[in-house]
Structures are given as structure tokens and as C-alpha cells.
Amino acid sequence: MGYDLTPQGLHDLAEGAAVLGTGGGGDPYIGRLLVEREMAAGRRVRVIGADELPGDALVLPSSMMGAPTVFVEKLPSGGGNVAAFRALEEHLGRRAHAVMPTECGGLNSMIPLMLGAQLGLPVVDADGMGRAFPELQMQTFGVLGVSGSPMAIASDHGDVCVITAGDNKRMEQLARALTIQMGGASYISDYPMDTAEVRRTSVRGTLSLCRDIGRTLREARAAHADPFDALSVMLAGTIYSLGVVLFRGKVVDVERRTVDGFARGRARLQAADDPGDVLEITFQNEHLVARRDGRVLAIVPDLICTLATETGAPVPTESLAYGQRLTVFAISTPPIMRTPDALACFGPAGFGLTDPYVPLENLLPGSLAKTPAP
């Protein structure tokens, strides 16, 4: 059922979105401040389920594209997201019924909430990534046949472009080039969909999932309970079903380099009681794979989250630093993100990894027998 987001709910949602950012996706902090200002001005944020959409509705997603580093310096005008959304409506010759996120992990969880408040439109409780991913074609929408374009892209300067691309990968490349010219960050509306497409191709309930993750962490802290146990219990009742602690340790090494505009690298964690016990996380903006003694413990698109051991607070890749005491928490993704087509797009192969995808639940110590022979 639909609901109005409260200030506390927004706070929780932002923290949960940072957890689902799996180390990337940008810090939702600035986005949360933007939505808080909308709420303080008396505008409401209405979240509705995909099943509450009228049968013939047009739904337009909204997100920010580009470098989170730019976004936290060149703060938004508040006009770019509106301009992109309106331009796509105009191009399609139809008014949209609702806004929707494409990426519930990280900063982009907040952008549609802001736009929904600005325009007085409901925000659909679903997205196309179920987490954070680095590129526009990495969406269940596209995997299930929805075209990303026509899409609209706008800057804070009043520039608006509509892109009609040959395919979703080409759309990503064209929009990326425009984003650079727009100052390294832009606002987009892509993957225009009707109600049936939203219901068929989206990962459902992900805004509420973020809110529930944030609330679980907050309540566990208040009760001095183990935040990770609480998360596991909470996730068991969702389409993400499994949340499990992979490792607890300290960061002993972080190696970063930039390749084609992506932060690639790896972080090594050492168990507190056994220096020989090391977990290695490989990342490309987001965490892609976690290995212990060379053995894969979790791999993309399943979620590998680095959370502060004492509080459960998410720690992004860019903040990983020597000596941090972290718990690596893995979350299994829902079936819509694990189909062969989905894995080809944003599974290990989509990131150039040679390891095969093995579902998290089959990699757990108790289920070694189910792991295919290497």
C-alpha cells in the first residue's frame, strides 16, 4: 500500500540505500538534505506500489548521472531533474502519472523522491537495479526488453537534450559524453514505461526495502542489539531473502586506480584474531567479488556490503581506509536479477570477471556440495 514518507522514514531510507549501494552509488547525504528541504516546505513524498498504478499510466524514472564527487561540490539547482522529466514528457507527447527510481542503491534513491515532491507526483516503489550499478544499460528494464531511449538529459544551466540511441549501451555512451560537457554531473529521465512494463520488468518494493534496512539498523543500535543479526532476520521476509555475515576484520590494504573513469581496485581485510585469515574485495565503484583464501564467497550481482562493525553503518569504497573495523555482509538478489540475460548484462561477465556466477546461498560453508567444481 502507498504511504507518505516521514522525515524519519527518509532518514532510514537514505541509510538503507547506502547499504544497497554496496560501496558505490554515491553518498545519499546530499540527496537526503534535498528531500528534507522539500518536506520542510510542506511538499509530500508519496510512495506507491507498482500494483497501485492505473492500467494505462506513463511512468518516467529520474536519476543523476555522472561523478558523485562533482555532485557533492556543484550542488544541484533543483531545476535539472525537472527539466529532463518535462522534456521527455514533451517528446512523448504525454503526461507522466508517476516518477520512479532506476537505482535504489546510493544517491539515486533520493533523486526521484525529490522530483516527486517538486512535481506533486507519486514515486513508484521499485527500480531497475535492485542495488547500485555504474552504467545506464545495467537495468532489469533493458534486460527484459524495455528501450532506455528516448531519454532526456539536462544540466543546471538550462541545457536539455533528447537522445534516441540504437541500443541501451550506445545510449549510455552518448549520455556519458554529454554529462562530461555538462560539468561531470547531469540529470536524466530514461526508460519511459507504461504500467505493464513497470510491473513486468522492475525489481519491486526496493524503496521500502531501503527504508526497512535503515530502520532495522537504527532500532538495533538503540537496543544495543547486533545490527547484523537484525538485518538477517529482516531480510528473510523479503525478496532478497538471505543476508549473512561473510567476514569481520580490519582493513589492512586498499589499492585504487582509475580505469576508463571507474575506480577499480581491491581492499584486503584481516581477521582480528588470525592475521593469516584474509578477505579480499574487488571493486569497480561497487564491490564485485569477495574472496577468502582465493575462494569466492560472494559475487555480483549479489550484494557485498562493507559496514562498520560497531554500528552497521555503511562504508563506501572511497572511504575505505587502513585500520577500519568492518563487517562484510552479503545479501542475495531476487530471481529477476539472476536470469541468464540479467547475468550477461550485470553479472560477473558484465564486469569482465572470469569467475562464474554462483548464487550466494550455494557459496555458504554449509552448502559447499552445491558449488560447481572449478
Next chain:
Amino acid sequence: MTRIPGKEHAAVRIGIDVGGTHTDAVLLDQDMNVVAGIKTATTADVTGGVVTALSTLLEGSRLDRGRISAVMIGTTHFTNALVTRRRLARTGVVRLALPATAALPPTSAWPAELVDAVRPVVRLCHGGHEFDGRPISPLDPDELKRVAADLAAHDITTVAISSVFSPVTAEAELAAAGILRAELPHLRVSLSHQIGRIRMLERENATVVNACLLDLADEIVDAFAAALAAVGVRAPLFLSQNDGTLMDAEYTRSYPVRTFASGPTNSMRGAAFLAGLADAAVVDIGGTTTDVGVLTGGYPRQAGTDVDIAGVRTNFRMPDVVSVGLGGGSRVTRRPELRIGPDSVGYQLTEQALVFGGRTLTATDLAVAAGLAEVGDRSLVRGLDRDLVRRGAAWMADRVAGLVDQMRLSAEPLPVVIVGGGAILMPAELPGVPEVRIPGHHGVANAIGAAIGQIGGEVDRLFLIGSQLTRDDVLDQARAEATDLAVSAGAVPSSVEIVHVDEIHVNYLPGNAVRVIVRAVGDLDLGRARTPEEDPQWATT
């Protein structure tokens, strides 16, 4: 200042720590030996407290005041002013960014009480740059002249100016400051590129806080200078910054915000100095809390997260310290299970603790009963249950050892230096720790940290690496700039070392944009330090 060779004329330095409760002072000779250290009570009157500390320190030393080559002060005045929301000047805030950033104006995320205390006059203007140095929009001189008129109409004499990507290019901030100053010659200006790093809101917040404190900075610096003059000390004055380096008094008038968090940094550096260790865990036990941090190469390991000060988010670097409620004044609870702290009798220890004839069982009483310390009257705790005393002492040692373990980087054991008045609570050995040192003068480690402060320079900018500029070029350039900054701030050129290099790759930008942070530090060049006669602005009030 003339210096004559020979021990009897050799230069000495004084370090002072002005805390909320105590003002400590130490005297270090030319070879950096601690000659004297004292503790006095902090007073509401700034000058008076420092005069008392200096007189007590110098009393009976028959020291020729001319041999004092420098006085270094670490102070919590500015942090306290923000936390208590007192003495903050009404400030103008100008952001150069339009059409960008309008959705989140300056100070919009501040606590309401602090906004009420500062009553900032906020103006968003055109200007600012993109990440690659292209202008967002040109500065509009007429727009800025209207801002100047607004500030004048509100009787505002300080302004904070922030511009998008000013850490990449400071052009817009400098030009806007010029225009405002031409209109208002007495305007005091804080520019964000001189205060903080990339991340608009956090840098701008620190700049606005700095601007609010400028009037107070004049007052405090004048008060310190007057205190020196009152005891006949004419040496130059320096203040401690948050990273353990020093700034001279004149610089403090422009950058008071840089004194924030200098206390924990000074305590850790003082501890390292006293123990002769560059890599160690430092445990600072006070009356109410215990802080544990880690020194690497003589400087505190810094926290990776943003720091809220009085509810304002800044991106200052602060030492990575865990703090728990255990100190000399901690109350001992026996049921349902033994617990010491977090509540404390605090400064009332000398009235309330059993060994001082009081009625409250405190951590200090357990330490005295266990034979760890000789404080107050030991006979007053003779009747304590021996088992309770034994378990209590072990509980405190285990607690501290656990914190040290938590802060360790690797499985390799780390020596521990214990400082602060509450060091008496600790035994000579801690579980799992190879070496425990409780050095002499441990009670005044903060003041020693101030006295040994070095002079630093830091570069934090985005660089675009490409065929024109390789990664090595960029790092060389940043190192050279940081070294120049340290020397121009007063470091001996030959002593300057690069102590920190960090490269942060910026995602989703072309051509390998890299944020490079380089910090250089060197020894203070005492020969170059300004004395009151050389600098007319030093005239005391």
C-alpha cells in the same frame, strides 16, 4: 632577538594547553628536555589564566625572559564558542555558483539554534567553476555590489565566500573578495579555498564558522599577547592546529577554526614525544573519559569519516580516537555486576572520592586501594573489600587493553603510552600489550604537544592526468607546492618532509581526474619568527 651561544643563554620554549578545566604549561630547553611543568585552573578571564600559568611556571626559575624563543598555545576557546553558541559574530555568507546549487543554500543543514545565534545573511550569486576549470557563469560585479550594500545595511563586518570547485581554481573567490572589499574597506573575509577541501557544504560550513569566530580570534590572540607581555615574555606566539602543526598568532586571527580538535592531537603527540616513540597507541585518561588513538610516524592516525562540530558537518581531518567514559572520577557500581563509569564525579573528585574524605567510591579509590597510586589518604580505603579492589583494577586494565586492541592496525602488538591525570589507574602491564610506558610529565602531555608543534603546508586539489601531465608530474608538483607552503608558513626549508600523500581517483570523469592530498611539515624556524617589536599589529590592548 639576539642569541648568544652557550647553555646559560640557550633558547627555551614554552607550551601551554588551555582546557575547559585546567591550564597546563611546560618549559622545554634547547635540547627539548622538559625543564618544568605545572597545572593551574582555567579562568573565565583569558589573560588572567595564562598569566597565572606563566608566572607559576617561571616562578623561581630565574630564567632570563629573553631566552624564551617561542610560546605555543593549544586552546579550546573557539570550539567552546561554537558549542555554546556564544560570542559568534553575525556573518554574511556569499556563495558563487548560480545557476547551480540553488536547491541547497548555505547553512540550510545547520541546527536551528546555531542559525539563530549567528543570524547569517545568505546570498547566492553567479560565479564558480566546473571540475575542469571552466566557469559555471561569470561573476556579476553589480550583483556583488548589491550584496555589499546589504551587508552594510545589516552592520555586518565579516563575510564567508565560497565558490564551486574553488579548491581547483580560487579565481572567483579572490575576485569577489576584491569587489566586496572595494565597497566595504573594513570587511573581514574568509575564503573557502583557504579553509577546506572538495565537498561544497562541508567546506562552506567550516568557512562560515571561521568567519563567525574572527572577532573572537582577535580578542583571544590579544588576550594571550597581553598575558605574555604581563609576565615580561616578548617571544613570538603560536597556536596549535587540528593536525598537530602550529600557526603564528597573526594567522590565527584569520583562521581560528583551525584550532578545532587540537587538544587530542597535542595530547597524542606529547605522549609520543615523552615516550620517545613514533608508532604507538596512546591512552589519555582524564577525570571522566579515556581517549585512545594511534600514532603513526609521530602523527595521529586520522579519522576517515566526516566530523560534526556542534551539529555542523565539516570535512576537517580529525584524529581517529575512541572515547569511553572511564576516568579518575568514574563512579564504581557493584550491582548487578561490577562496572566503572561512564558517570563520573568529574572535577569534584577531590571532594567526593573516599581517599579525599568523600562518600563516593571512584576509580581513583580502587587504584589507591590496589596500591597503583598514592593519592589522598590511603587509610580511608583500607576497609574496602579486597576482592572488589582486585576485580575493579583488573576491570579497568582489561577495558583499556580492549580499546587498544580495537584500535590496532595489524596483529603486530603495539606499545602503549599512557598519559593524563588518570594514568594512575593503570598497572605497569596490560594484557596483550608488549610494553606499557607511563612517562614522566604525563599529566601535561597536551602542553608538551603544543610546545613541540611543527609547521606544515597542505595541497588538496583535483589534477587531470594525461599526456601533458603524468602522474609523476602531478605528484612532484603537489609535493613542491606543499613544501613551499610549509616554508612560507615558517618552517626551516632543510627540515621539511612530506608526511602524507594520498591520491583519490574521481569516478566517472574523463582523463583520469585525481584528487591529490599532500602534506609537508618542518621544524619551526625560530630565527624567522616574528617578535612583537617587528610586527606593529602585535601591539597589545
